[in-house]
Amino acid sequence: MAYRSGSEEAAEALFARYYWRLRTLVGREFGANPHRIGGVSDVVQSALGGFFSKARKNELEIDPERGLWPYLVTLTLNKVRDRLRYAHRDRRDIDRVIPIERCPDPLESDPAPEDIAVASEMVERLLEPFTPRRRAIVRHLLLGYGVKETAQAVGASERTVYATRQAACLVLRDLLRDKS
Numbered sequence: 001m002a003y004r005s006g007s008e009e010a011a012e013a014l015f016a017r018y019y020w021r022l023r024t025l026v027g028r029e030f031g032a033n034p035h036r037i038g039g040v041s042d043v044v045q046s047a048l049g050g051f052f053s054k055a056r057k058n059e060l061e062i063d064p065e066r067g068l069w070p071y072l073v074t075l076t077l078n079k080v081r082d083r084l085r086y087a088h089r090d091r092r093d094i095d096r097v098i099p100i101e102r103c104p105d106p107l108e109s110d111p112a113p114e115d116i117a118v119a120s121e122m123v124e125r126l127l128e129p130f131t132p133r134r135r136a137i138v139r140h141l142l143l144g145y146g147v148k149e150t151a152q153a154v155g156a157s158e159r160t161v162y163a164t165r166q167a168a169c170l171v172l173r174d175l176l177r178d179k180s
Contacts, residue, residue: 014048015048018048018069021069022044022048023041025073026040026044026076026079029077030080030084043079043080046079047072047075047076047079048072050079122175123142126138126168126172127139133156136154137156137160138164138165138168140154141161141165141168147162
């Protein structure tokens, strides 16, 4: 078999011969709304990619009497089953999937005034249990500075900054737990 030796033409011939047949099979298996579960082409390309990968590594055992088609069908149906299982898990609701183009990116717009108020209140509640020095450390960390930079800016040891960061994480965890 020429595709095992890495022949590009043989690979293209196999792809051309089986792609549309596998695509029809996958479309039938996905049912009425294949776009909601995932692209039919993605599944077929994944199956063929798996086939070619195994072929390159000489990991294929194809029965010469039955040919390649039963192997490709089995491989493709396993991919379909995996995709359907993934799409229909208990916590995943296909009807709630929204194409990314329709979702506004919250990082590309300014926060709403109520979001700023909630964040400010959360920061104040986070800082409440700390001494003024440790509040300065937490504020510095919240601004995105690293441990070394914070230690130098506040005049504290790195160990103090680490300990304060850990304590702030615990306070924040409790605040978030109370909020939910």
